[in-house]
Amino acid sequence: xxxxxxxxxxxxxxxxxxxxxxxxxxxxxxxxxxxxxxxxxxxxxxxxxxxxxxxxxxxxxxxxxxxxxxxxxxxxxxxxxxxxxxxxxxxxxxxxxxxxxxxxxxxxxxxxxxxxxxxxxxxxxxxxxxxxxxxxxxxxxxxxxxxxxxxxxxxxxxxxxxxxxxxxxxxxxxxxxxxxxxxxxxxxxxxxxxxxxxxxxxxxxxxxxxxxxxxxxxxxxxxxxxxxxxxxxxxxxxxxxxxxxxxxxxxxxxxxxxxxxxxxxxxxxxxxxxxxxxxxxxxxxxxxxxxxxxxxxxxxxxxxxxxxxxxxxxxxxxxxxxxxxxxxxxxxxxxxxxxxxxxxxxxxxxxxxxxxxxxxxxxxxxxxxxxxxxxxxxxx
Ligand SMILES: Cc1cc2nc3c(=O)[nH]c(=O)nc-3n(C[C@H](O)[C@H](O)[C@H](O)COP(=O)(O)OP(=O)(O)OC[C@H]3O[C@@H](n4cnc5c(N)ncnc54)[C@H](O)[C@@H]3O)c2cc1C
Ligand code: FES
Numbered sequence: 141x142x143x144x145x146x147x148x149x150x151x152x153x154x155x156x157x158x159x160x161x162x163x164x165x166x167x168x169x170x171x172x173x174x175x176x177x178x179x180x181x182x183x184x185x186x187x188x189x190x191x192x193x194x195x196x197x198x199x200x201x202x203x204x205x206x207x208x209x210x211x212x213x214x215x216x217x218x219x220x221x222x223x224x225x226x227x228x229x230x231x232x233x234x235x236x237x238x239x240x241x242x243x244x245x246x247x248x249x250x251x252x253x254x255x256x257x258x259x260x261x262x263x264x265x266x267x268x269x270x271x272x273x274x275x276x277x278x279x280x281x282x283x284x285x286x287x288x289x290x291x292x293x294x295x296x297x298x299x300x301x302x303x304x305x306x307x308x309x310x311x312x313x314x315x316x317x318x319x320x321x322x323x324x325x326x327x328x329x330x331x332x333x334x335x336x337x338x339x340x341x342x343x344x345x346x347x348x349x350x351x352x353x354x355x356x357x358x359x360x361x362x363x364x365x366x367x368x369x370x371x372x373x374x375x376x377x378x379x380x381x382x383x384x385x386x387x388x389x390x391x392x393x394x395x396x397x398x399x400x401x402x403x404x405x406x407x408x409x410x411x412x413x414x415x416x417x418x419x420x421x422x423x424x425x426x427x428x429x430x431x432x433x434x435x436x437x438x439x440x441x442x443x444x445x446x447x448x449x450x451x452x453x454x455x456x457x458x459x460x461x462x463x464x465x466x467x468x469x470x471x472x473x474x475x476x477x478x479x480x481x482x483x484x485x486x487x488x489x490x491x492x493x494x495x496x497x498x499x500x501x502x503x504x505x506x507x508x509x510x511x512x513x514x515x516x517x518x519x520x
Contacts, residue, residue, distance in 0.1 A: 151168065158220060191224035197217050252338065393426075474500045
């Protein structure tokens with residue numbers, strides 16, 4: 141029986157001949173990232189230090205030839221042909237929190253700027269398998285307190301920068317779900333059982349249009365998460381830049397606050413971009429962080445109508461005007477796909493390695509995903 145050894149983790153795993161390597165690693169709960177499971181995303185990279193695997197059927201973009209020459213393989217596209225020794229590329233990149241399904245209740249909804257809301261939730265119950273149709277708080281207390289919340293699976297854990305899928309019943313009783321990034325810190329979730337999201341309301345939006353109507357204090361929501369790979373890497377040493385467009389500020393505040401709370405002493409710089417001055421929010425929290433941490437700076441950048449005293453232009457241009465040397469830096473980005481894609485591409489052009497660009501674009505769900513959800517009433 142072939143053996144998969146991972147000296148960095150002190151593991152010796154048994155595998156079946158011809159078994160898929162990712163399957164072996166997941167069966168033994170090795171902390172490796174994965175997403176597509178078909179050689180397209182590159183999430184499941186590891187280093188083949190000794191031995192051979194049968195590696196095939198992947199996209200060249202997921203594993204460039206230069207990386208393959210350095211011994212990097214994709215676990216999902218590798219079959220076991222004998223004993224192998226593996227190294228993880230960077231264990232910081234493989235933080236994995238268990239995916240949870242929770243019942244939450246809205247504590248409050250607060251308007252941060254016109255059509256931008258902070259939605260604060262309290263976790264009221266861990267939805268055990270099959271409890272979905274039980275209704276009510278599925279075990280939460282009548283007043284929505286966190287007593288026993290998430291007790292079955294322990295506290296809800298995520299890494300700053302991750303997101304969750306929120307679902308609510310609309311007026312017709314159908315589940316409507318969208319992805320939203322956590323704007324609070326992992327500590328608040330773990331110790332207080334509370335989660336915050338910053339959401340732009342589109343009055344005609346299927347989910348966001350319910351804010352202030354079907355979604356108000358006391359409303360019960362379902363949450364699945366955490367998800368996402370653009371999370372804070374705590375072992376990184378070097379400058380941290382966080383770039384936000386609109387409500388992308390939520391996860392970026394979570395990232396910079398977590399970095400500073402963790403005692404990061406390198407420069408931590410936040411670029412908060414907005415289209416118009418009326419959309420600006422979060423300044424109090426940025427000022428509070430700047431008062432507490434000498435290594436933190438925040439730049440509010442307004443694209444179209446910046447008054448005197450505020451920086452005008454596009455948020456990415458502000459970053460590139462200020463930062464000429466990206467050596468040792470990591471850049472986190474969140475918000476509109478246009479900003480995230482353009483700034484990420486420019487960072488790579490300027491020589492920043494893709495492993496140092498952690499981006500989450502707020503893509504709208506594809507129409508087929510919406511119809512599947514509405515037909516099925518729940519997300520996979
Ligand atoms: C990983 C991730 C994290 C996110 N985090 C946040 C967050 O923290 N805060 C936040 O405000 N948003 C976030 N989003 C976006 C959010 O999930 C919703 O897409 C957004 O709120 C729109 O939902 P809605 O209910 O307002 O409108 P929808 O009903 O989804 O429609 C929004 C608008 O877009 C149009 N539209 C819908 N689908 C399409 C399509 N496929 N192509 C073109 N047009 C379309 C509609 O006509 C409408 O005008 C995130 C998205 C992702 C993927
Ligand atoms: S999981 Fe996507 S490439 Fe392996």
